[in-house]
Amino acid sequence: MRKGQHRFVAGFLLFPVALYLIFVIWPYIQTFGYSLTDWKGQSQTFDFVGLDNYTALFEDDIFMGAIWHNILFLVFIPVITILLALFFAFMLNAGGRGRSGGVAGVAGSKYYRVIYFFPQVLSLAILAVLFGAVYRSDGGGMLNGALIKLGLVDRDSPVEWLNEPNFVLWALIAVVVWHGVGFYLVLFSAAMQSIPRDIYEAALIDGASRTQSFFRITLPLLWDSVQTAWVYLGIAAMDMFILVSTMTAGDYGGGPDHHSEVMSTVMMRNFLLYGRSGYACAMGVVMLLLTLIVSVVMLRATRRERIEF
Amino acid sequence: MGSTSAENNGTGDNGTTGVGRRALIKRSAALGLISVPTMSFLSACASGGGDDDSGENEGKTSESNPFGVKEGSKLDVVIFKGGYGDAYAKAWEADFKKKWGVSSVHTGTQEITGKLQPRFNAGNPPDIVDDSGAQQIPIDVLAKNGQLLDLAEVLDAPSADDPDTKVRDTLIPGTLDAGMQEGKVVALNYIYTVWGLWYSGKLFEEKGWEAPKTWDDFLAICKDAKADGIGGLAHQGKYPYYINVAIMDLIAKKGGLDAMKAIDNLDPKAFVGSDAATEAIEAVYEVVEKGYLMPGTNGLTHTESQTRWNQYKAAFITSGSWIENEQLKTTPADFDMKFLPMPLLPDSALPFEAIRAGSGEPFIIPSKAKNLPAAKEFMRMMLSKKWSTIFAKEANSLTILKDGVDPSVQLRPGTQSTVEASKAAGDNTFRFLYTEWYSEMGTAIENASNELMAKRIQPKEWLKRAQAAVDKQAKDPASKKNRRD
Numbered sequence: 001m002r003k004g005q006h007r008f009v010a011g012f013l014l015f016p017v018a019l020y021l022i023f024v025i026w027p028y029i030q031t032f033g034y035s036l037t038d039w040k041g042q043s044q045t046f047d048f049v050g051l052d053n054y055t056a057l058f059e060d061d062i063f064m065g066a067i068w069h070n071i072l073f074l075v076f077i078p079v080i081t082i083l084l085a086l087f088f089a090f091m092l093n094a095g096g097r098g099r100s101g102g103v104a105g106v107a108g109s110k111y112y113r114v115i116y117f118f119p120q121v122l123s124l125a126i127l128a129v130l131f132g133a134v135y136r137s138d139g140g141g142m143l144n145g146a147l148i149k150l151g152l153v154d155r156d157s158p159v160e161w162l163n164e165p166n167f168v169l170w171a172l173i174a175v176v177v178w179h180g181v182g183f184y185l186v187l188f189s190a191a192m193q194s195i196p197r198d199i200y201e202a203a204l205i206d207g208a209s210r211t212q213s214f215f216r217i218t219l220p221l222l223w224d225s226v227q228t229a230w231v232y233l234g235i236a237a238m239d240m241f242i243l244v245s246t247m248t249a250g251d252y253g254g255g256p257d258h259h260s261e262v263m264s265t266v267m268m269r270n271f272l273l274y275g276r277s278g279y280a281c282a283m284g285v286v287m288l289l290l291t292l293i294v295s296v297v298m299l300r301a302t303r304r305e306r307i308e309f
Numbered sequence: 310m311g312s313t314s315a316e317n318n319g320t321g322d323n324g325t326t327g328v329g330r331r332a333l334i335k336r337s338a339a340l341g342l343i344s345v346p347t348m349s350f351l352s353a354c355a356s357g358g359g360d361d362d363s364g365e366n367e368g369k370t371s372e373s374n375p376f377g378v379k380e381g382s383k384l385d386v387v388i389f390k391g392g393y394g395d396a397y398a399k400a401w402e403a404d405f406k407k408k409w410g411v412s413s414v415h416t417g418t419q420e421i422t423g424k425l426q427p428r429f430n431a432g433n434p435p436d437i438v439d440d441s442g443a444q445q446i447p448i449d450v451l452a453k454n455g456q457l458l459d460l461a462e463v464l465d466a467p468s469a470d471d472p473d474t475k476v477r478d479t480l481i482p483g484t485l486d487a488g489m490q491e492g493k494v495v496a497l498n499y500i501y502t503v504w505g506l507w508y509s510g511k512l513f514e515e516k517g518w519e520a521p522k523t524w525d526d527f528l529a530i531c532k533d534a535k536a537d538g539i540g541g542l543a544h545q546g547k548y549p550y551y552i553n554v555a556i557m558d559l560i561a562k563k564g565g566l567d568a569m570k571a572i573d574n575l576d577p578k579a580f581v582g583s584d585a586a587t588e589a590i591e592a593v594y595e596v597v598e599k600g601y602l603m604p605g606t607n608g609l610t611h612t613e614s615q616t617r618w619n620q621y622k623a624a625f626i627t628s629g630s631w632i633e634n635e636q637l638k639t640t641p642a643d644f645d646m647k648f649l650p651m652p653l654l655p656d657s658a659l660p661f662e663a664i665r666a667g668s669g670e671p672f673i674i675p676s677k678a679k680n681l682p683a684a685k686e687f688m689r690m691m692l693s694k695k696w697s698t699i700f701a702k703e704a705n706s707l708t709i710l711k712d713g714v715d716p717s718v719q720l721r722p723g724t725q726s727t728v729e730a731s732k733a734a735g736d737n738t739f740r741f742l743y744t745e746w747y748s749e750m751g752t753a754i755e756n757a758s759n760e761l762m763a764k765r766i767q768p769k770e771w772l773k774r775a776q777a778a779v780d781k782q783a784k785d786p787a788s789k790k791n792r793r794d
Contacts, residue, residue, distance in 0.1 A: 040450060040453050040454050041426070041430075041450060041454065042426065042429045042430065042446060042450055042451050042454035042456050043429060043430065043432075043454035043455060043456055044430060044432070045454070045455065132610075135608075136605075136608070136609070136613070137546070137605040137606075137607060137608025137609055138603070138604055138605025138606070138608075138609060138613075138617070139604065139605065140605075140613075140617075141605075144605070155604065156600065156604045157600075157604060158604055158605045160546075160605060160607050160608035160763065161608070162608055163546065163547075163607050163608040163759075163763055164763075165765070249546070249547045249548070249549070249608075249759060250549075250752070250755075250756070250759075251443075251752065255547075255756070255759060256756075256759050256760065256763065256765075257756045257757075257759060257760050257765075258756070269752075272422055272426075272446070272447075272450075273447060273450075273748050273749075273752070274447075274450070274748055274749045275447060275449065275450030275453060275454070275748075
């Protein structure tokens with residue numbers, strides 16, 4: 001770069017970088033500072049306690065359980081969402097019968113694309129209300145109502161979906177997947193459309209089946225998008241605060257009996273309800289670290305040779 | 310923080326708490342943390358604000374103006390705008406302005422924590438707050454942070470209706486207890502509340518049921534109800550707070566006030582080894598085991614379950630007396646809502662008429678409020694007959710003021726039935742305080758109750774878990790400061 005150019009670039013960057021430092025980096029540093037104190041949350045009086053909060057964290061069964069639930073989400077949410085999205089995207093773009101020799105999606109794919117995107121338009125709060133009605137624990141719930149009508153569930157003992165330790169996490173995963181598939185479908189569709197048609201046609205002429213062309217052509221060429229999706233979904237799985245806190249039992253959710261607890265709900269309860277804010281800040285720092293690690297690991301693990309086309 | 314008078318706020322900050330902060334800064338600076346600037350910035354706010362304004366808002370005191378309200382000053386009022394709305398507060402504020410010439414800045418909100426936590430931390434809280442609702446800042450947390458004014462000054466001032474009586478003596482006995490933290494009244498729980506079971510007078514008349522006085526009669530009605538295809542007992546399962554009210558009431562009525570105090574005072578035999586607790590929890594479990602719960606009630610929210618009950622899908626529901634106002638829109642006109650004291654287990658220490666009675670909806674004055682004189686006067690006027698009547702009219706509920714409602718106000722049937730129940734109870738009232746003192750222990754017991762209602766644990770396990778929660782709380786040194794005799 002020529003002399004003076006650095007200054008020119010820095011001039012433009014100054015404002016956004018300052019914003020970033022003040023509103024992102026500085027709160028992180030503050031949180032870390034508070035995590036070394038016994039701050040009680042409602043005044044600026046506190047004492048320094050060193051790493052006590054962190055040692056207490058590792059003996060806190062509820063928080064440890066919450067980490068495991070986050071890990072479970074981390075494994076299942078991205079895998080299920082991406083697989084479904086890939087499948088649908090492939091069907092919409094290249095899954096149709098080869099009419100007039102070309103490669104096309106299934107009939108009506110234009111409409112499906114729009115319909116699949118609908119859930120993404122809903123905010124998480126609306127989603128929570130909607131699925132609250134689906135999972136409602138008496139005969140008025142959509143699932144229970146249907147199951148009772150079909151005679152699969154006894155009218156006097158309906159399934160309490162969100163109050164069953166064995167179901168509650170899966171019920172939540174279903175909501176996230178339902179919400180997310182449409183978005184990633186559009187993302188993958190866009191990427192698929194940028195794959196040159198002739199590649200598919202060449203494969204078709206060589207006698208490749210639909211499955212083969214998916215695994216040999218589509219997936220390798222989509223890898224960048226899959227990787228992005230994986231990281232996004234991974235970060236979402238590390239959070240889950242809105243759905244868990246609104247849909248499950250207890251203050252800030254996490255019920256029944258901590259069976260759906262995630263790190264953020266434990267953190268909020270300690271921060272606001274119990275007045276153990278310094279301790280909650282320590283949880284926040286652990287969450288930050290884990291999320292960073294997850295992102296790095298996912299990016300590394302999915303790194304592959306890039307194919308130019 | 311310790312300082313209660315307005316003048317001391319500024320210096321108190323630099324004196325007593327300054328040491329801790331300075332030591333912290335030194336240490337954190339050593340660790341390479343740069344958190345110093347904000348903290349000194351925040352404390353500058355806190356002390357600066359206090360110094361300037363307290364003098365400004367101080368008027369001359371007189372017999373009719375015991376706190377020295379200054380005309381033309383401003384009062385910052387934050388009201389939880391929940392089931393009771395905030396129309397009553399606006400009516401108060403209008404009256405306050407007329408009488409004292411103090412205009413108010415009114416905030417009606419459900420987001421108490423979101424709006425107020427930053428203000429408490431920055432040292433510029435409002436002057437008076439109705440700290441209630443799902444997003445309230447827990448009173449025990451605020452008290453531990455030294456943010457609450459000791460209300461003794463207001464309570465010992467002459468009543469607005471009768472200059473010869475102290476405010477304290479115009480209130481229903483026992484209603485101040487809920488606002489006690491570490492021996493001081495720091496929150497005024499303004500609404501008189503009774504807790505117990507509720508039923509529909511109409512449904513009971515149709516079915517020919519009598520309001521049950523014993524647990525056996527209660528179970529018999531549940532059985533009848535089940536035979537008729539409706540649930541016996543409904544509860545707000547998503548929030549186990551409600552079923553805990555029933556469990557704890559049974560314990561208190563069976564074992565008497567000692568059984569209750571054992572829990573509040575974190576006795577090592579509060580649950581495990583207590584006969585009252587054992588029999589009470591077994592009685593509740595019997596309801597579960599015999600299938601007398603309204604189907605699905607364990608997973609329902611308060612609105613869902615209470616609406617079902619309004620649709621005659623259950624005979625009884627647990628709740629406090631706010632339920633009538635909360636359900637105004639869904640209650641059929643001829644529902645005839647009625648309150649029922651918790652039915653008695655055999656050989657109970659307290660009579661059937663005994664009820665859990667007390668107060669809810671805590672109003673607080675932050676110790677760092679800028680206009681303390683007006684805030685205190687506002688609270689004194691809240692406890693006048695005029696304002697109490699305004700509240701009853703606008704919010705359909707009774708206040709803690711004795712005979713506080715003008716007879717011209719027509720009460721709704723549920724509220725009327727609580728008035729009668731309170732009269733019948735007389736001095737036989739009780740009130741648990743652990744929920745006010747120990748948020749964490751309360752939550753742990755609620756979780757255990759949720760498991761019990763879902764039949765995932767047995768009464769024995771429930772007792773163990775409740776006792777474990779008590780024992781854990783007892784280990785916290787801060788819990789030594791709370792005690793009731």
